Amino acid sequence: MPGALPFIAFPAVFLVSIPLFLHARHGNLPLISIFTWLLLNNIAYGINSVMWDGNADLKAEFWCDFTTKLKIGGDIGVPASVLALALQVYHITLQKKRLATLVEFGLCVFLPMLIMGLHIIVQGHRFDIFESFGCQPAIYVSVPSIFILDLPALLCSILASIFCTLSVINFARHRAAFTRLQAVHDRMNNGLDKSRYLRLTSVTFILGAWSATVIALTRASAYRRLQTWTTWDEVHADFLSFDGARFTLSDVPSSVLPWLYLSWLSIPISSVFAFAFLALGTEAGKEYRKYWTAIRGAGTKPGTEKNAPRPPLEGDDEDDDDIWGPVEKRSWLDVSSASTPRRDTLRMYVDRRVTLDP
Template sequence: MHASDPTFPLYPILSFLAIVVSFIPFPWHYRARNIGTCSYMLSTGLYSLVEFINSFIWADNVNNIAPVWCDISAQTIIGASVGITSSTLVISRQLYNISTMSGRSTTPQERRRETIINSIIAFGIPLLVMALHFIVQPRRFDIFEEIGCQPATFNTVAAYILYFMWPVLIGLCSCVYSVLTLRNFYNHRVEFAKVASTNSGMSPSRYIRLMLLVFVDMFCNTPIGVFAIIVASRAVVLPFSALSESVDFAKIDLVPASVWKADRLSRAAVEINHWVPVFCSFVFFVFFGFAEEAKKNYQKAYESLKRLFGCRGSRANANGNPKTK
């Protein structure tokens, strides 16, 4: 394989590492029923997996060699990209709710209601956007050399309302919650540690790490959403009625690297979206992969492996040659 990208295989290596670091903390977050962090890891992990596979298959070509995979990966990209921001909204809501408790414990009914709401935000919104995208999808998918399969979107006003606006809208909602959380944190900073640990089992350090994750995502993904709208709006925005004349699901646009790299802003938009899951995966791992809870789980995993291999060794010794004195 002779990739047109001179940095190849840097991206596949980093995206593979992003897959790994996305799912390392997943088991203990899942056991704790942390919907926001679990959906964040699923979104970044699946997004990185898709980009990892695509970057290998289409490193040096634009051949339509895996159409079914492209159907799947294009939809995954839509859902995962929205899933990252919707997960951040779940986390920001959780932090805000903790900051308003003032020592009051939550009831089982309240916890159940919050679980339902958070699940709808984390998983329902991405599924909704995937469904809405079909309305403004003019063809099956696009293939970009070096990048791989990408969703195709008809450049109409409806596309900005049904598809492009979601990361920005969700990011603004997260921003509102975060501002209110900071205000509550400042007003009740003396009793904060007691409130956080009493009502949620969350240490102050973990609370702060979640806040930092929310801010990093807000100040990265929300501007990226605005940038995508700006880049898309530079082209002629057609009326929605023109979609009926343009829809052709038998059509697939094949875009060589020389074409999508010709325009500086378009190239930036493509490459930024390409790197978003890798960046988000590593940011999450930096905040949570080295925390005290992570170290305890690493130790448990290590002890389990020791016992596993120790038991195997003992059985092999018992069934094999006896020990000599």
């Protein structure tokens, strides 16, 4: 399997690039952050697996410094971004304003950068090199490493799954009201597309649960060799030394090797999940056809006259800041009150369109 690692990482780069391209134009920070962390880590994984295929030589030291920090950032960046996305989904079911941009930025960007910086506290030397895997972060496995590197990522993953579950529960509670409202107006499915909403909720839950599982399994193996963090000088005494920091596959204990593979594969597998749920939907297919038509020269470019969005309808709010893309507001309560369900029961459906593009 070691020789197959590049053929896993580079296709994952392609897979995650597609939803990143499709979603970037909507400015949804959590989605962009998830795809970006996955993309950068897959690129680093692919290059490392080629450079260190069949060897554990010391080379490209500055590249290793960069990619090991990138891995630390990705290990927390993906779960934290998934949590931000889960909070957005949860806010939809509560019919609240979107999550504050500062909170999103804190989870998606600031928290990973902070953890990347704090890693130095438990970084006994610059990096490790494993045959076929390449550069890996050096971690002084101790109680501080649990609180700095592991608990934040695990907590974000668990919270993401919890908020997704709460979102589904809230949605299920209002299904009857949703059905009655569709009977009032045959175009109610423009108000909330259940399949798109549930698709996004599903991928958020899966990524959160998957990240929590990987963290729990891989860290449990590492903590069997828990060390005592004494003083800064003692922990960092051999920071510039690479003695004992290079490992061939035969050097890795058979009990540890499966967890090393699982940790490496977690990023490509997360990329497959993201692609399957966010790049294979009906709306994504429409985008593909649009761009394919433009490339072939058989039609107009996306966004021009033929493919341009329809003009705003009366009652639309052009300034509404929806988290998924364009939003249309229209009130279905203009229908006679005799046939309209109670406003408080239908509060989350009556005046908001959620479009999950693509």
